[in-house]
Amino acid sequence: MVTVETKNNLPKEVEVKEFLEKALAKYPYPIFTDKVLAEKEVIPHSNPILTIGAWNWIKNFDKPEVILFEIFVHEQFHWFTLSLDADVWNKAFTHIKAKYRRQGDVFDYHKYDKEKIFWIEFVVCFNTMRYLRKVLNKGEYNMVYDSRKNRPYPKTEKFIEKNFEKIDQDLKKFGLVYHQK
């Protein structure tokens, strides 16, 4: 069970809290951390508290709760990656870097200070897409991923979609794919 709180009880924070609670009541979700904060116009992040930004544009979507749900799942999967051993990561990084960096400019490397951060996002984006494929219907899924110009990792997501099965197999070898217990 996850509890959603607001940072300052602002109207748009309360709205985001309510939309997200609606999604959490409707869809099954991964729990690695059980506390969520809605905070005005903040960049979503996972640590130390899973925090979701509250923006007005969220209401431009037919189902704002689905957009927020994707952000929530993404940040939960950051906690999943934190739960993994350093050993697992080191082996996995060596492999996936060697294999996928050759794809060149499909990735937005330049946006990242550290390459490692990029690969963590790669694994998190993959797990999020994989999870949402199961839980959302096609229309909802497309609503999330068709809004790519509003998304932080559009090229990475496009690449993952195109190479989904291959990446699935590779990440599974290292225990980097989330399985519901």
Ligand SMILES: [Zn+2]
């Ligand atoms: Zn992320």
